[in-house]
Amino acid sequence: MGRSPCCEKAHTNKGAWTPEEDARLIAHTRAHGEGGWRSLPRAAGLLRCGKSCRLRWINYLRPDVKRGNFSEEEDELIIKLHSSLGSKWSLIARRLPGRTDNEIKNYWNTYIKKKLLKRGLDHQFHRRLCSPHNSNTTHSSRSAPEHQIPAFQSPRTPEIADFFQYELSGCSPIEPAASKDEEHPDINLDLCISLPLHSTTAANKASSVDGTVDSKSYYDHGVCCQIGLQVNYGGC
DNA sequence: AAGAGATTCAACCGCGAGAAC
DNA sequence: GGTTCTCGCGGTTGAATCTCT
Structure with a gap:
């Protein structure tokens, strides 16, 4: 048995969207609002899968989508986040107004990965590479064996304090690298989390059994878990 | 100028989570 | 409480474009 297909594949268009299809989708969404993606194609007279419509709207047709190059500040913010x-692209995208998860994901894979490698940092774990010839640390996630994955892989870390020490140094604790000032003396990357004083129950709810905190849970429960980041240039 | 290889990015696919029934 | 439906996410693909030789 299994899951029923999301749409009638035999009668749906695939590939690049035409201007006519875009116009239909825009008109329908303006008239009826976002959502109801499953029934939207038929209602809007589109021979498209509902998922395809949603993706097209969110990534390209939404009026608040910001097109164009990423700024240096956005680069640094993406790296930090x-x-x-x-790889929680949707969470990262929520902190970059006008940017979409797909856009950020593509940007990461095409540009930032290289940028980090240029700096001598592992793009996956943000730790300093031992040497340019160390192939272990430059493996892609597809080829990296499980046992080679360093302790800091997931956003959930056992010790919050250690987490921030790690974050601010930008490298593995085992293998200390030059301070951030040495690499980017003009950038002030101050990372801080502020928890709402009045939301202890929700905060408890969002904490996992082992005491670590899931940032997505905070977000989803409407609790303000702020990761504040300052990217200052010129010593401001 | 042309072909090959590399890069980019829009779009697709499969899966998990939560809502609805 | 179990099943089905819908949405949203992350990973991947492949056509178009660019760069190199």
Whole structure:
């Protein structure tokens, strides 16, 4: 048995969207609002899968989508957020107004990975590579054996304090690297989390059994878990 | 100028989670 | 409480474009 297909594949278009299809989707979404993706294609007269419509709207047609190059500040913010959240592109995108998860994911894979490697940092774990010839640390996630994955892989870390020490140094505790000032003396990357004083129950709810905190849970429960980041240039 | 290889990025796929029934 | 439906997410693909030789 299994899951029923999300749409009638035989009667759906695939591939690049035409201007006519875009216009239909925009008109329908303006008239009826976002959502109801499953029934939208038929209602809007589109021969598309509902998932395809949703993706097209969210990534390209939504009026608040920001197109164009990423700024240096956005670069640094993405790197920082990736180091704490991992490949949670949707969470990262929520902190970059106008950017979509797909766009950030593509940008990461095409540009930031290389940028980090240029700096001598592992793009996956944000730790300093031992040497440019150390193939272990440059393996992609597909080829890296489980036992080679360092302790800090997931955003959930056993010790919050250690987590932030790690974060601010930008490298593995075992293998201390130059301070951030040495690499980017003009950038002030101050990372802080502030928990709402009045939301202890929700905070408890969002804590896992072992006492670590799931940032997504905070977000989803409407609790304000703020990761504040300052990217300052010119010593401001 | 042309072909090959590399890069980019829009779109697709499969799965998990939560809601609805 | 179990099943089905819907949405959203992350990983992957492949056509288009760019760069190199």
